[in-house]
Amino acid sequence: MRKKNILVLLLVLILLLNFTGCNSEIETDEKQYIFKSEEEEETIFEPEYGGKIILPLTTLNTLNPLLSENLLYYHFSKLIFQGLFDFDDDLNTIPVLANDYTIKEDGKIINIKLKENIIWHDGEKFDSEDVAFTINTIKYANEDIVYKKMLNNSVGIYNPKNINRIINVEILGPYELNIIFDRSFSHGLETLTFPIIPRHKFVSDRENKKSYAQALSKDDYVPIGTGPYKFNKYEKFKTIELNSFPEYRDGKPYIDVVIGKVLEDEELILTAFEAGQLHLALPLDIDWEKYNQSNKVRIYEFISQNYEFLGFNFANGIFGGENGKSIRKAFAYGIDRQKIIQNIYLGHGTQAEVPIHPNSWLLWEDANIYGYNPSRAREELEKLGWKDINGDGFYEDENGEEVILRLLTNSNNSLRLKVADMIVGDLNKIGIKVVKDYPEILPDNMDKEIIEEQWEEINEKLLKKDFDMVLIGWHLSTIPDLTFAFHSSQIATGTNFINYKDEIMDELLLEAFSAPNRDNKLKSYKKLQSRIVNELPYISLFFKNNALLVDKIIKGDIDPCFFNYYRNIEKWYIPKEFQQGDIE
16 A cells, blocks of 8 residues: 555645654652632732743654654754744744844845844854854755755745755854845745754864764754753653753743653643643643643643645536536535534634634635525525426536535544534535545544555545545645645645646745745735635635643743744743642
8 A cells, every 4th residue: 555645745844743652651649739719719929930840742763953853842842942033923923043134136035133142052152153054954954854844845836846956045244144045935934943053063173064964963962052941961761851041031931940751642641741740731632621620720722733624626527617616615605614613623623714824914804705604505506507306405407417426534533524424414405415435434443554544545536536525634834835735736746636727826826935025925825815715626614723731830921822832931930839849
């Protein structure tokens, strides 16, 4: 069987950060904390220094931030390392190590002035040479290095895959440099969010391939960054210990010590959290409201990158042309997305009209045009001359032919299976007969082999265009380049598996990619989204929500997001009365 499939291919669009495991065990001792009940007035605390916080990790094969594909270490490493830019609440870029920037020559050059008060954890000063060295190291790396994938994938289909032609650096002074791209490129700032590493740590005399190879070493890597916490020690397969960095430019963090506790998998992490061995965890299912019953836990919900949609096979003539557009619009009006979110995801989803994150500054406000309206759905179909001729409750087309469509999905995902069933029910209600092209009854024990076999079957059907509709999801990047999904050139690669061809869409995708500045980028994305909601190559359903479960002894500005679970951790604190009872 084929070992890779279309879906896996897209999951590595920008950062393929996989969960891994080890053979650690949970400590069995448990310390209890007593809090006032929710009905009582909660004590207000003032920020205080001190204490220790224990965060979850799974098995690490390296502490090198340029190499690790471990999702939890990706978030943990943000406490140590920083990039030139990061993302704000709107997924727009904000300077971190950069102080200011200017986009020049229609987006080909980004002039960056760096902050001058930044110190590496070993006391050396941060400067332009560190940035240049990091970029050169990534360029030197193998193709499977995480951030090299990010740079390559961020330029989509429009640039050569030779990264040496994509990006270069010109040092203009100790705190000024130009980042040079080979063409106008609207995602330039977004690509500059990779962690910067210290040149002096790897270059003794002059910078060369040996320096880059050392910077890309996996074993015995000692992290040195510019973030709020500095590396102290690592006990392999057990713990990573960080200490607060007193010289951090924004002030010393309140919490003194951060421990990353390595456990086998996410299930064991949640068990450890429930046993009082961790201060934070992510839930394994959507029923995280049950933790509201505990007086020890706060829940911080956020919108994830996981986007669910219904795709059409445009190789099937029924979905092509103007008639096909009316049919797709009927389906958009006929599916009750809010009911799906409420009934299946317990409200933990965010309805979407386009594959752009709901928080994004690029989201077009007028995109929300398809509310649930079964009457409007029927009107769209009847405009085509569709009628229920035989009175069975289902339409025949304008030629009097019976309309039967197949819906494909991976039913090993129990939530997606329920969504598929609801979509079938909704479409039946508006007179569309849908056949479930997926198993409705699954084995009691779904092992990895069964799941892989089902994915292979789905992948083969997608490649052969042996489907009418497919319910599936993407793990979308923070860089919202949609060429992979909708550009006609990507039909051959398999990422545009719906076989969608539209010259105007191709032009708008290129325009959005090539926007010379941020204002033009916003305008281009509005036009692109207008085309998407009118053409409906996908019916966007929703983005899944996720949550961070946090022990209530942790106070402060806790504000997790999908790209940084521990955002603002330097502002978190533990009141003195709880510091003495820190869990071990």
